[in-house]
Every structure is written in structure tokens, then in C-alpha cells.
Amino acid sequence: MVSKRFIAKRLLLLVPVLFGVATVVFAILHLSPGDPALTIAGERASQAYVEQVRSNLGLDDPLWEQYVRFLRDTAALDFGQSYQVQRGTAVSSILVDRLPITIELAILGQIAGLLFGLPLGILSAVKKDTFTDHFTRIGALAGISVPIYWSGPLLILLFAQIFGILPTSGRISSSYFVDSTTGLILVDTLLEGNLAAFESAARHLLMPVVVLGVYSMAFISRMMRSSMLEVIRMDYMRTARAKGQGAKITVMKHGLRNAFIPVITIIGIQFGSLLGGSVLTETVFEINGIGTLLVSAIERSDYPVVQATVLVFAFMYTLVNLFVDITYSILDPRIEQ
């Protein structure tokens, strides 16, 4: 079993990681061009007015002072108020609004990827060098090679504009307003018992999830295949067969568990890149998750929002990796040592 000490150690490591990320983000923001005071003040503002905005925001303080203040506030989980994206609103409350949107997309994308990727990978390995194998491999290669900003618009063109069977963008039709209980639109619509709204949300999410899912499926099936091929050649597999166990059971019982370890790593990394990929997916499908939030915050020099969003990305990424490591040690207790 996983020791508490292992988890505690890993959680403790989060602190320097997040500190590093915070420092880098702070540095990049303050070194890059663009002046938030001027962006807020607008084209009409006089120099004096811009100065006043700058001093209201504390942006005229020495950089080290701003840095210390930022670290202190961040440590207290106070991310400040948005400058521009949602003026005067606490960044934490913006994140509470937006984060579930991205998580829902990433989870659905991951589920779709696993649902198709794992069986395809296993099938490909078991039927090595047959037509099925070649077909799956080419499909996977194509899936990895096609960037989201290309496949997304292509799907929109095909299913929304030419066939007209799916909506182009957004998460739900404008006719439905659903109370945000969990922030996950599929769950919220069900909680309200509004099946029509649920259907609308599902139809809206279909294309983004497919786009994310294809990418993740491709990775997972390739990894599953090669890992499975390695395992199939192992002695214990032959022993199992020699003892008279059927081929299917051997693969599923002995093969799968062992072949799964490298795949779990991929799934972990994948989930991280799904969160990152959400920046593109959300932009293409105009979904207001933290991906689009980050993009618009960068465009508008909204420092507090950029800082908090990047930290949340880093935190989630690290957390997923920790989760992956824990899963390893459950699958193979030797790893923890």
C-alpha cells in the first residue's frame, strides 16, 4: 500500500514547484511589454490619470515589493481582483466559475480517449501485423499528428456548417439557463431534471470532447500496443499459457495489469496536456473555461488572473502526477522504494 509518508513528501514538494512557477510567471508578466494601467485607463486617458491608476494598483511600487506582496497574498490564497476580464471581481470567484468547465472537458476527453484507446491498443497488439493492427496504427499516427486547431475547425465545418447537425460553439443553447451547482453543465442540467437542456449541453460538448478524445486515444492506443507487445513475450505469459490458461484470460489477467504501468504514466501526462489542450479546444469552440480565460487575461494584461490561472494549471498538473505515482505503487508495490 502507499505510505502516508510518501504522499506527504510529494505534497511537500508542491511548495517549491508552485513557488518556482509563481516566480517565473511574475517575472514574465513584468518583463513583457504591455502596461496594465494603460490598458485599464484606455485611449482617452491623460498621463496623470494613467499614473493614478498605476498607483491605485500598486504597480508603481518597486518590483521587489510587488513580488513580496504577490507571494504573501498567494500564500494566503488571495489572488486579488481581476483588472479587466471581470472588473473588480475576486479572481478566486472567477476561477470557481471557470475551472469546472475545463475539468469537465478534460475528464470527458480522457474518458473518450481511454474508452477507445485501450481496446484498440490491446487489439492491435494481439493481432500484431494484421490489417486491424495496421489500420489502428495509422489511425493513431494520424490522431497524434493532427493539431486541435485544425481538426476543430474541420469538424465545425463538417458537422455544424455543412451537415448542420451539431452546434458550432458554446456549451449550451441560448434558450437554457441552468443554475450552476457544480459548474459541470452535464451534471447541473441533470440535477435540475431538465433533460432538454442536458441534451443541448451534450450536443454542444460532443465535438470538443471528440477532438480532445482523438488526441488522447491516439497516444493511449500506441502506448498500450507497444507495452502489451513487450508483456506478451514475457516468460510468465508463456507459463500461464503452458498451464493451460486460455489466450484471452492470459492477456486480460496477466498481461493487462503489467502492461498498464507505462500506460498510466501516459494517461497522467495526457491529462495534463488535456488541460493545456483545453486552451486550444476552448478557443476553437468558444467555451469559457480557464483556457480562454488565460488567453484573454494575457491579451488584456490582467496580471492577477494570469498569475492565478497559471498557478492553478501547475497545481493540477502536479496533483495529477502525484496521483499517477500513487496508482503505480498500487499496481506495482516495488516502485515506491
Next chain:
Amino acid sequence: MAGNDSQLSRRSFLKAAGSATVAATATSSVAGCLGGGGDGGGTLRYGRSAHSDTLDPQNTTSGEVSKVTNQIYDGLINFTPGEATLEKSLATDWTMDGESVTLQLREDAQFDDGTDFTADDFIATYRRFVDEDYEYHFEESSVYGPFTLGNWIDSVEKDGDYTLNITLTQPYAPFLRNLAMFAAVVMSKDDVESDFNFNQDANGTGPFQLDELDNANGRIRLTPNDNYWGDGPQVSELLFIERGQNSTRAQALVEEELEIIDNLDPDTISTVEDADNAAVESGQGINIGYMVFNQSRVEAFRDTRVRQAISYAIDTQSIVEEVYEGIATDANQPCPPALFGHNPDIEAYPQDLEKAKSLLEEAGYGDGFSFQLTTFQNARGYNPAPLPTAETIRTNLGEIGITVEIDDRQFGDYLTYTGEGRHDASLSGWYTDNADPDNFMYVLLHPQVESPEGQDYVDWGTEGFNTSNRAAWANEEYMSLVEEAQRTADQSSREDLYHEAAQIAHDEAPWVYIDYADEVRGVRENVSNYTVSAIGGPHLHLVEVE
């Protein structure tokens, strides 16, 4: 100046251009609308490129925010739909005499929450915006606080509940128009003096009230304000929906998921034009796109002949027709034709390379010179294609021996860079704030400091210099004309002054005047009574949806 603005009849051509109403033809296309209810019933869905970042009209300079707040709040005075003229709103009558302005207020207006509107509400609104001594002063108030009210108002007093006496710091003719701006709409005193969250909530006397602000999906739902004093609304529900990409916004219109869309570029215009269930409606805009010569920085630009030569060399007509695909007209002076300050006798510099070369020769730059042209990257209303515009300028000027290096920047960075006067020349532009010529001619070309003896420009670092004058131009004759116009109450005298100033601004060429862009919307055929407005709109309470 009383009641209705006197320029109404003279600008009637505007109405023809601007009041692009759509014939209502009933079809089966109402599917997707929430049916019934309300006055006229139905849902009006307005698609736009960005969601509101606040609902507080005093916390923004964004036109995107005003589209929503204009439905919820009323000003003392409003802009007439589709025109640059004024009409009654919370004030039913007004007089302006020198520095003294008196307004009679409406006695039958109520806020959404049922409280009565009185003079105290305007006073609280004004004080929240600009009065630092007021306990409830809003510290983050936008630059429109000082820009439109604070700099001009000395005091605001009430005489009973329904009369306001405003004393100005100096005679200032555009003042009534400033009162009609979205930023000057009236909030409730009770809200101002409580912890009401104006960023996320709203309570006005306007035709609609806020029903739901859905930031997670970029949507805002408004419903009719039952207490509204005026006509309308004609629909039972009004939705503002964010569709960031122009193409998907146009597609959503054609697929009958939206009734009206704005911010159309040439590509999306053709999508709407090709559809049989929607049409493109356009009206004259109140804006200008131009190229600035920074005289404070580049010595060659201080010679009028060089500026004229460049004006002759740049083919603005082809920029407007080819690059902007005809959704603009070419410009010839600072003030756009929709406003009375525009001098109709001025013609644009035609492209004439020979004349340009000989002017350069005369000025001693026959061998040419080089400069950097700073521009923003993304389209703005007054400049639908900044990079191709810059490319055209580079090509045109290459033909008279001038080398142009294009320096393109993200908008925020561009603002900082040019705001600090580091540009040689820049592409620039302006949307009107208050539909007054002063807002172009004084704000953008008057340095607001004395013109130094013997020169037509000021140094960028001069104390108090108006950096909106990115050309640093300081022509004394022009300056005194626009100052006088600012102080002159009589409309026709003002008009003469602006016409004279416009002639100077044309001849002296502190800018290359590029274009006045049209206001373009996509409108479904089930929509009627919609007017394209360049200012004060959209006037959605009048719109009917079948």
C-alpha cells in the same frame, strides 16, 4: 439650446442612411425562440464579439459594456436612434446659458426596484463618479469621470426634486452631449450609498432589467422593466450572447440562433448577404481611421510639404475600396461627415505621385528618408485591416523614395508605445464619445498646452501635453478656432468655426486621413424596427421580433 437639437432637420439624410429598418416578413424561422409573453412577445438574441467585463457604466470605457447598460439605465438626455442628435430622456427640458445649465426632470420614472427617480439620484451618480470628497466615491471610476463630467462641472445643485442646476467651469458647448453618453447614465442614490455590486448587478430606470448575468457562458439575460416610463420593450426577453469569432457569429445568425449581430468584417458580411433569412444593414459611423505624423520625434515631418507629399502618395481610395472592401468611405478631415463640424467642401488628397515627388524635392527630401510606422495588429472598427493598410502605405511611399519599416504590436503594447510618443508615425483611429465635433477636433489635435513660439508642434515631454494628440501638432490658428468653437453655444457659429478649422487641418496635413468606417450589422428577417445607431445604441427596446 432647448428640447430637441436644432440640427435634426439638417441631418435628416443621416436618418436615411442610418435608419436601416428591416421589412418584417413572417416565416417559419421563429423556431428556437422562446415563444409568447411580454408586450410583443418573443426573444431577441443579440450576438456580439465579447462579453461584458462589468455592468458598471462608471467602471469602463468599453462600448461592449455600454450595449447592455444602455438597455438598463437612462441618461438625463439620450441620443436619437440612428442620429447624432439629442432627445428627451430623464430630463424633459433643458437650457444652457453660458456656464449655467438647467434641466427639468421627469416625474414618472422609477428604478427597477420600484423607487422613484429624483434629482438626488443624479447628484449621487455624479458624486460617485468624480467627487473625491464624497463618502461613496468610486475610486476605480473610468477616465470618463474627469473626461466628460469632472473637468467641466463646477457644481450640481437641485431645486426641488425635479430641477437640476449645473454650473460649468467655463462655457462648454458639447456639455449636453456629454450628459447623453453611456457613462453618465443615472444610478439610484440608495444603491450608490449602499454596498450594491454595480459590477455584477444593475438597477436603472431603462426599458429592461437584469435577469441573469451568466459569465461562465458569456450570456446576459434581460427582461422588460415593468416600471419603464417610455415605450417598449417589444420583446419579452433580450439576450446578449458572446460569439467571439466573426465567422461563427455570422453562422449562428444564418442558422437562426441569433436575431442581430454586430462587428462584421468583409468575410462575414458575405455570409450574411448570401443568406436568404438575414440581411446586412449599415449606417454611417462616427469614427475616423488615420495615420499620425509624430512631429515631436521626426524632423522631416515638421515640414508641411513632406506631410502633404505623403498624403498625395498614399492611395487612401484603394485602401478603402480594396483593403476594407467598401465598408468605409475615404476620409479628408478630422471630423466625420455624420457630425455638423464636417466641412463638405473639402476633398480628399488624390493619389498624385508626381506632385508628391516635387513637394519632397522642394522640402529638401528629394532623396527620400525612412521612418517606422507603428500599428496595432488586430482589426478595430475604424481600421478593419491594419496590417494590409500598413503594407499599402509602405508600397505607396516606396514609390516616392521613402522607406517605411512596419512595427506591429498588440493593442495594449501599441497604446503604451505611442502614448509615450516613441512612434515615428502610427496608424490610429477614434470612435466618438459624444457625437460632437469637439470630440475629434479638440481632443485629438489640440495639444492643450501653449504652442511654442515659431513652431507648429510641441515636445512630447511638455507638462500637461494632451497625449491623445499623437501628432504633437500645435497650430495656433487651428487651436484658437477649436477653442472658440468649444465656448460658442450657437450651433451655426460653431459650425462655421469648425469648417474653417477643418480646412486648416486638411491643408496642413498633421495626419493622413484614411477612412470613416460604416456601422454594419447582420439582421434576421423576423426582426423589425431596428435602427443601426453609431452612438447611444443599440436601441433594442423598440425592436420587434416575429
